[in-house]
Amino acid sequence: MYTDCILGKDYFYQVIEKIAGLIEEKRDYLTELDAAIGDADHGFNLSIGFREVLKKMPEWKDKDIKGFFRSVGMTLLGKVGGAAGPLYGSFFMKFGEPGSGKDEVTFQELFEMFKQGVEAVEQRGKAILGEKTMVDALRPALNAFEKAMKENLEAKQVMEAFVDAARQGAEATIDMIAKKGRAMRLGERSRGHLDPGAASSTMILEVFLDCFPF
Numbered sequence: 564m565y566t567d568c569i570l571g572k573d574y575f576y577q578v579i580e581k582i583a584g585l586i587e588e589k590r591d592y593l594t595e596l597d598a599a600i601g602d603a604d605h606g607f608n609l610s611i612g613f614r615e616v617l618k619k620m621p622e623w624k625d626k627d628i629k630g631f632f633r634s635v636g637m638t639l640l641g642k643v644g645g646a647a648g649p650l651y652g653s654f655f656m657k658f659g660e661p662g663s664g665k666d667e668v669t670f671q672e673l674f675e676m677f678k679q680g681v682e683a684v685e686q687r688g689k690a691i692l693g694e695k696t697m698v699d700a701l702r703p704a705l706n707a708f709e710k711a712m713k714e715n716l717e718a719k720q721v722m723e724a725f726v727d728a729a730r731q732g733a734e735a736t737i738d739m740i741a742k743k744g745r746a747m748r749l750g751e752r753s754r755g756h757l758d759p760g761a762a763s764s765t766m767i768l769e770v771f772l773d774c775f776p777f
């Protein structure tokens with residue numbers, strides 16, 4: 564299964580370029596979400612980080628997949644303020660690990676990349692499901708990826724299940740009370756708002772589907 568589904572560096576470059584464009588486009592929307600329950604900087608912070616990534620990307624062309632994502636992660640870590648910097652920084656640094664010494668990965672390895680990335684976010688943020696964080700989008704997405712793969716769905720369908728689960732997970736944060744981050748201080752008043760991190764993570768995963776070549 565999935566033997567024809569090989570993803571090269573060009574796919575990953577395209578994904579990061581598109582994420583950078585999308586963050587720019589959605590910058591004010593993400594900041595508005597953060598204004599409701601946080602400190603109104605999420606979109607702004609991410610856009611600073613991804614602008615820098617976009618600027619430096621040409622220097623990373625010769626790196627293997629691991630090296631490329633390590634550079635993406637380090638750049639976000641260094642440039643993105645607030646909690647998002649360490650979280651997305653850890654995500655992308657770990658995401659590349661299965662691509663060590665490689666210019667292309669299998670579909671199974673793509674799953675492994677997401678697995679390592681999501682686990683890194685969970686560890687870094689010490690967050691679990693139901694706390695109104697990006698984990699509420701990322702964890703269900705990862706679980707859906709694994710389930711769909713076990714059911715032998717086609718690669719494209721696996722990616723669709725993955726993104727659908729992220730969307731549903733993000734949507735579910737609206738009814739949650741925040742247990743992490745600044746929003747936690749609002750207690751009950753954090754209910755009724757979409758979590759900005761869950762929203763941005765979902766957007767990012769959507770790009771992996773949009774660019775998916777199969």
Ligand SMILES: [Mg+2]
Pocket residue numbers: 597601602603604605645
């Ligand atoms: Mg913020």
